Amino acid sequence: MAKRIDVSGLTAYYGSHKAIEDISMTVEPRSVTAFIGPSGCGKSTFLRTLNRMHEVTPGGRVEGKVLLDDEDLYGTGVDPVSVRREVGMVFQRPNPFPTMSIFENVAAGLRLNGSYKKSELSDIVEKSLKGANLWNEVKDRLNKPGSGLSGGQQQRLCIARAIAVEPKVLLMDEPCSALDPISTLAIEDLIGELKERFTIVIVTHNMQQAARVSDRTAFFNLSAVGQPGRLIEIDDTERIFSNPSVQATEDYISGRFG
Amino acid sequence: MDISTQTTDAPPPTPEPDVARLKSNSRGATRPGDRIFLGLSRGSGILLLVVMAAIAVFLTYRASLAISKDHGNFLTTFEWNTNLTPPSFGIAVLAFGTIVSSIIAMALAVPVAVAIALFLTHYAPRKLSGPIAYVIDLLAAVPSIVYGLWGALILVPHMQGLYGWLNDYLGWTGIFSWDGGAPRAMLTVGILLAIMILPIITNVSREVFRQVPRMHEEAALALGATRWEVVRMAVLPFGRSGVISASMLGLGRALGETMAVATVLSPSYDIQASLLDPGGGTFAQNIASKFGEATEQGRDALIASGLVLFVITLLVNGAARAIIARRKEYSGANA
C-alpha cells in the first residue's frame, strides 16, 4: 500500500523568512530515505511539508508541489486532515498522550474514524504493537498510562500509534535523538522491518544511522546562516557515503564541517 | 519548573568556597543578622497560622453563644428571628439559596469560560486573542459591588423578557414558573454570579490550555485529527484538572459573594420552588442585609451562619484538591 512521493519546486516559509528553497526529489515506495545535513538546513521543515504539518506553525506556508502517487497534497480542495491520515509522523521526542493508557494511545487514531467493535480494536492494537516490537513488553499493562514507559518504549508506542491507522507513508523526525544507544538500535531494527509495508522518510543527525538504515540519502545544506536550505544531492546511500558527486557532501560526511 | 536551568549568566561560583561557613549559613541562625531575619520570616509564617486558628476559634466561640440560645433548630428552622426572646433561627433557607445560586452560576459559567479559553488559545486569530485576554484579565479585577450595581440597575430590567419566555415554555415544570413580579430572583442572581466568575475561570483555564505541550497537539494532528479532535484528544484531557481547580476558584467566589447578591435579590426568609420567583437568600447576602438592625445576639447568630459558609468553602476547596491529587497519575507533568 506504500505510495511514492514526488516533490517538485518546493519552497517553504516562516512568515517572510524563507526556510527551504526549490526542492525537488522522488521518494520510492517501500524504501527508507534519510535526510542528513547540518542544523538549520531545513530538513525537518521539509519533512513537515510532506504531511502538511508545516502550515500548523504560525506563519508557515508552502509553494510548490508534493505529489503522493500523482495527487498533489497542496492542490485545491485537498483536506490537510486527510493528508495526515495518509502520511503518518513520528516526532523527535516521544509524545504519547499523557492522559491516555497504552491501549488508548494506539487506538487514538482509529477512534477518530468511524466506530470499531471492541474486538476489532483490540486486534488492531495488538497487531500495531507487535508491528512496533512493543507487544511483549506491554501486553500485561495495556491499561497503564503510556507516560510510564521508558523513552525508547514510548517512541515505539508512538510508532505503533502511527502505523495503527495504516498510513501510506511514515515520516520520522530524528526519532532516536532523545534515546539511548540500545533503544536506538531497537528503533533502527524496527525501521528495517517497517519498510516492507511503508514508504519511510527519516531525518537524522547521525550519519552512521543514515548509513545503517536507509536505501537512499538526501543531503541538505545552506549557503550561510539566514539563507534558505537547499537539497544538495540525493542518491543511493552507498554512493553518498562512498563517492558523492558533490564536494560539499563529501566534506560533510567526512566531518569537515557541520 | 526547573529553576536551576533558567539562567546561565550567573557568575560562576568561586572555585574554593569556605565550605564550613557556607554550610552553617545555609542552616541559617548563626550570625545575629541571620538569626533576626530568620526569626522575622518564620514569625510571619507563624502569625499567619495564628490568624487562621484565631478565625476558627473566635467564630466558633461566638457561634456557640448564639446557637446555645437558639430556640429553633439551627440547621432546619425556616426563620431568622434573632431579636425575640428566646430567639429562633436556622440556616436551611440560606444553605438552599447559596447552593442553588452557585449551581446556576457554575452551570452557566464553566462551559462558557472553557469555550472562551479555547477560543483564545486555539481558535481566535492571534492578533485578536492577545488584547482580548488582556481585557478579560482586567475584568477579573472589577470590584463585585460594581457588578452588583450593574446587575440591579441594568441586568434586572433586561431579565423580564427571558423570564416571560421561560414561564411560557417551561412554566409547567414549576421550576420556571413566574408570577410577573420584578425578576429579582435566584435565576438572576445565578446569572449575575456567572458573569462575575466568568473572567476568573476563563483566565485560569486559558493559562492551563496554553501550557499544553505542542508536541501532544502535533501528535494528534499527525494522526489526522481535525481541530476539534485535537482539542478533545490533547487539550481538554491535559487541562482537565486545571479547569477543575479554576472552576473551584470560581465556585468559592460565587458561594461567598455578598454585594452582587445583596443588590439584586429581593430576599425573603423562605424557599421558593420556582427559580423565577423573588425570595430566598444566601449566607453572605443575609449577613449583609440583616447586619444593620441586628443586636449583639443577632450578630452572633449571623456569625454562626458565617461559620457555616466558611466550612462549606473549606469543603469545596478540599474537594478540588482531592480531585486534582487523584488525577496526578495521568497528568502530563512527567511527560
Added chain:
Amino acid sequence: MSTAAVTDKRPSTLRAASLPKWSPWAIAGGSIVLAIAIGLAGGLTKVQWGLIAAVLFILGTYGIAARVEGRRQAKDRVATSLVWVAFLIAVVPLVSLVWVTISRGVKVLNLYFLTHSMGVVADSEPGGGIYHAIIGSLEQVGLATLIGAPIGVMTAIYLVEYGRGRLASAVTFFVDVMTGIPSIVAGLFILSLMLIFKMQPFGFAGSLALAILMMPVVVRSTEEMLKLVPNELREASLALGVPKWRTILKVVLPTSIGGITTGIMLAIARIAGETAPVLLLVFGNPFINNNPFEGAQASLPLYIYQQYSQSAGANAAYDRAWAASLTLIAFVMILNLVARGIARWKAPKTGR
C-alpha cells in the same frame, strides 16, 4: 482498458468535499436575518433575537456541514461555531458593564464630586460627593497594605528560602485555605473580636479584615517570583561568603522586586473593591472622618452600596453610585495597568 483511466475514476482519498471559506459568514448572516424575522413576527426582545440567531447558526452549521463534508468535519465546525458563540454571548454583558459604568459615571463625576462629602446632602437629592469615601478607602487600604504586605512577603521568603519541614508545609497548606476565605467571613472574624471587646465600628477594624484577605494573595505571588530567581545567583553570593540574610536582601529581593511589587499592587486592587467587611466593621459615615482609629468611616465600595440601597430609587443617588463606581474602577484599573507595566519593565532578564 488503460490503468490511467481506472485510477482517474477512483475517488480521491485526499480530496474531500468542503464548504467554501465564506460559508460560516453566510450561515451566520442567514441565521441573523431569520432570527430577526422570527423576532419581529413574535414580538420578541433583542436578547431573544440574539439567542435564536445563535441557536440557528449552530444548527445550520451542523446540518449543512454534515450534508456536504461529513460528520467529523461537521462536528469540527460546530465546535468552532460554539466557541465563537460562547465568546460573543459572554462579551455582551461584560461590554455592557464597562459601557454603562463609563457613560453613566461621567454624568456627575467632576472636581466638585471628588472634593465634597455627603455631609448635609440627603440621599435622594442631587449634590454631594465622595471625598469622605476616598479618604476612608485610602486610609483603610493603606493600613491594610502596611500590615498585610510585609507579613505576606516575609512569609513567602520563609517558605522559599528557609522553608523545610512541618511548619513550612503547614503554612503552605493554610495559605491555600486562607485564599478561599470569603471576604464577609474575614469581616465576621474581626466583628467577633469587636463584640468581645465591646468596640464600635472604626476604620482600622476594616483594615485588619482587608489585611487578612490580602496576605495569602501576596504570599502566593511573592513565592512565585522568588522561585524564579535562579539558584546560581544565591550560590554565587553565598560562595563569596555573604551571609544568607544579606544574600536575600541584596541579591534575591532586588532580582524579584518587580514581580513582588506587581503582586502587592494586584492585591491592593483586589481589597480596594471589597465591600462586605467594610460594611460590617467600618459601617459608613456621610461626614468626613480623617481618623481611621476612631469612629465610623466611609469607603468607596461601601458608598456605592449605600447610595444604591438607601436611596429608595432616587436618580440622584444612582448617578452618584455610578460616578463612584467609575472612580473605583479607574483606581483599580490604574493599579492593574501600572502593576503590569512594572512586571513587564522589571521582568527578570533570564539569560539566553
